[in-house]
Every structure is written in C-alpha cells, then in structure tokens.
Amino acid sequence: MGSLTQACSSSSSLAKSVFSLASSSPFLFTSRRKITRHYSSSFFRASTSPLASVCVDSKEVRSTDLVDLEYAELNLKYKISEEVGHVRIRQHVNPLSSSFSTPAPVPAWEEVYKDPSLPLMVDIGSGSGRFLLWLAKKNAESGNYLGLEIRQKLVKRANFWVNELGLSNAHFIFANAMVSFDQLISSYPGPLEFVSILCPDPHFKKRHHKRRVVQKPLVDSILKNLKPGGKIFVQSDVLDVAQDMRDQLDEEAKVLEHVDTVDTEEGWLRENPMGIRTEREIHAELEGARIYRRLYQKKILIDSLK
C-alpha cells in the first residue's frame, strides 16, 4: 500500500509543462503550456518520468488501456475496419529481405492532401499511426503528416482512421523507409520540415544491426531533403539504439546541430517535445524504462540564404 501511495504521489507531474523551443515549427508544441492527458485523474495517473507508475483504484490497467486513454480524443477504439480487422503485431520484420526491396509508388500528392504545398512532417516507422493522427488533428491547417511503415496492415488501418477522422492532412504509405524515403520525399511539392524516428525496431543482435532503419543512406537522404531550419527528432528506450542514432546524426555536424536549448541530461532531452507520447514510449515508460531523445536542426547555411 505504501508503494501505491508513493506511486500515486510521484505521478503528480501528469499535467506536464512543455518547454519552449526557440523555433516556430508547427510540428512542435512550442509554448510553455500544460499538457493534460486525456483521462480522469481519479481513475489513475501515469507519470512520464522514468519511474513510470500507475495508480489504480482497484482496477488493473494495462498499457494498451493507457494508449487508448492517452489517445481518447481520437476515439479510435470504436472505429474498427472490417476489412483490416484486428491487427496482430508480429516480431520485428527484416527490412533487408527481398520482399521489402521494391520502392513504394509515389502517390499523386494532390489526391493525398488537400494542400500539398504545406510543410511536411514524416514519421519513419509510424506503427499504428495514432501519434501522427493526433498531431494531424491538432494542426489541421498548418502541416501535412506522412507515416512510412513497413507493415501493410498497420498502414491500411491507419489510412482507414484518416478517413474516419475526416483528415485531409494525414496519409500513411506502406514502405520500407530504407528503400523508399528518397524517392517519395523528393517528389513532395512542399518543404520537408520535420522528420521523426521514434523507438525504431532495435534488432538487438550485432549481426542484425544493419537491419536498423537509421543507416547512412537514409541520413543522407533526410539531410538532402530537409529544409534549412528543419528538425529531426529521434528517440528510443534502448540506449544502444539511441546512441547509434545519436552517433550517426552527430557525424553530420557540418549541416546539423543538436538543439541544446532544451532541458537535457547527458545530452538527452528529458521531455518529449511533441505534446504526446508514442505507443512504444507509453509501454516502455510504464515498464519503468528511460527514453533517450535527441532533437536536431538543419543549419541555415549562409549560402542557402543567397
């Protein structure tokens, strides 16, 4: 009982203060404001600190319940596609297998988005899509949102949800980002303003590290397509994976700088600046894991101003 009381009190940071980033990107919640998670605090509270805890009033709360509650605003639980049905999440797929080597067709962007000239945010490995759908709903007029996901069923369901929610600024493509990112994104008519890679599959074994999505060609393509001043946000609950992404992005110091105006610990952002946690983040924090985050910004080089 003592630990429960402690858990409840340690979660009082539920309505978290989001720090200000010295930028006006529509893809970040920049104002210093309170984020209220979308569930009744009398039911339970969850902390986003590494000491994640759940306070339950005699009810067992699973992390899938937490996801539903955190994303309650989207009301997706009741939007079930008959065609797609229940989506079982398999273990990691191998993006290097020949079945994922065909580039995804480039869509007719004007059919996908109401205004394809708007700044674009791309989420690589978008999973269920809830995170991007939530952002798209919040920023319906100011940006377009694209999820790239290697599991076709997740993509089908996410696009079903796009229609159900009536969003004209969100879209998901079944694609191996390692193969298709460049061709897809270089064809987009507007500026690429934000790229996120959040809790990518860890592929723990050393001989499988080459399956990790963040590899030099993808980094090069992101940097080539990202507008000056555009941002890259990466995070993982696996330190080795986060460090790997950090090392690769730090390598690009000529064009990329780590945004260090935010609260960091050992160079890792303490807070998620997006206004909502991803599903993997919710699961990991519930298990008590720490999330390692880095935010980068493409430098505005003098030459690009000429």
Ligand SMILES: C[S@@+](CC[C@H](N)C(=O)[O-])C[C@H]1O[C@@H](n2cnc3c(N)ncnc32)[C@H](O)[C@@H]1O
């Ligand atoms: C651990 S999940 C994280 C999902 C989500 N970003 C989150 O934080 O909840 C990683 C996702 O990346 C997808 N993925 C893995 N490799 C990929 C690739 N090469 N291209 C696109 N998606 C990929 C997986 O199918 C999976 O949905």
